[in-house]
Amino acid sequence: MVESTAVEHTIDIAAPAATVYHMLAEVENWPQLFPPTIYADELDADGREQRIRIWATAGDGVKHWISRRVLDPDRLRIEFRQEVSSPPIAAMGGAWIVAERPGDRCHVRLLHDYRAVDADRLSWIDEVVDRNSRTELAALKTTIESGVAEADSRFSFEDTVEVRGTAPEIFDFLNDAHLWPQRLPHVAAVELSEPEPGTQSLAMDTVAVDGSRHRTMSYRITFPHHKIAYKQITMPALMTLHTGRWTVRPGADDTVLVSSQHSVALNTANIAATLGPDADIASAKEYVRRALSTNSTATLQHAKQHAEARS
Structure with missing residues (x-):
């Protein structure tokens, strides 16, 4: 069996941690927030647990999956785990973690752990996760700091x-x-x-x-x-x-x-x-x-x- 890989990407954002957390929790807005996301919606929810489905670009194509998320607004943490992953990904999960910083700033961590169907495809997954994670974090920072969500533009x-x-x-x-x-x-x-x-x-x-x-x-x-x-x-x-x-x-x-x-x-x-x-x-x-x-x-x-x- 191919071993699991764990990676972390981070960014600092000039906005309150609660604001950033709520942007991440509202998955229906992700196509407007994250460039790789084409469409996303909530299938069902039970308290702080929910099932969401996402379509996103990956390399030159489109992948889709259903994930389970656990929302923890008290700890400003969102854990996610794909129910069924699309090949060449065998399994994928992780977490968004938002931490307060002085002066209405915050530090965002995006964690991933994943496993490939075949070891030969691991490098492709590495590249896609790295590219999409950097793109998503940069978009999150730009959107929130520029106030695009509320701006006249x-x-x-x-x-x-x-x-x-x-x-x-x-x-x-x-x-x-x-x-x-x-x-x-x-x-x-x-x-x-x-x-x-x-x-x-x-x-x-x-x-x-x-x-x-x-x-x-x-x-x-x-x-x-x-x-x-x-x-x-x-x-x-x-x-x-x-x-x-x-x-x-x-x-x-x-x-x-x-x-x-x-x-x-x-x-x-x-x-x-x-x-x-x-x-x-x-x-x-x-x-x-x-x-x-x-x-x-x-x-x-x-x-x-x-x-x-x-x-």
Whole structure:
């Protein structure tokens, strides 16, 4: 049997320990907090114990797992252990430990212990754990110290349409992104791969109103027939973060409500260069929202037409 490896990564953050702990405890916010995390949610909870599921980038691919966590707000400690790990990882666990420091500062320790399925793959796991741990800690520090979670540069919005159709028809339209160049006027080309059911990578060329062409790359996690969550991993100049989800839920009188939700963090350093010297955060938010909403609303309307024509 391959022996277990234990590693530790640390960082100091200029924020109260309780603030940092609560950011770590709220797992649903992890896609906005940690670059490797694509999607995360809570499956169930019993007191301070919970089961969560996470999809995250690992090397050039996506891994997913279910973990059990034990939350200890009194000791500012969160222990985690994967229920079933994805090869080449045989087992993975660890802890987040936050310690108070003078002057409203804290010291964060991220512990991992893991075992490989095969000794030949241990170096790959070492590299991924080291890279992701450093990235996560740096993101945690940046997000909290800059106050991004509360700043005007971060915003969310949602567009919704009502459709007289079925949830599977709508979901299939959104899921079958490889057909979008034939179905959506603003999509010029798509490269869609699904290495395993429910986990997709999507490279897409879209055409803006001015005729310019832009390529984006996203990872998508699908939940038939009610939700597709995604995270964009290539950013235009005005954004440092873009996550979202398509949702299909029951409406009234045999209809379904289809929504496109976006969460965005602006790259404030590029506002003047992109929109001009007189532009500010408010105008940048309006510009980004209009661009995203135009495309997502167009997709929703074409999905509506598709489903209602079939019905």
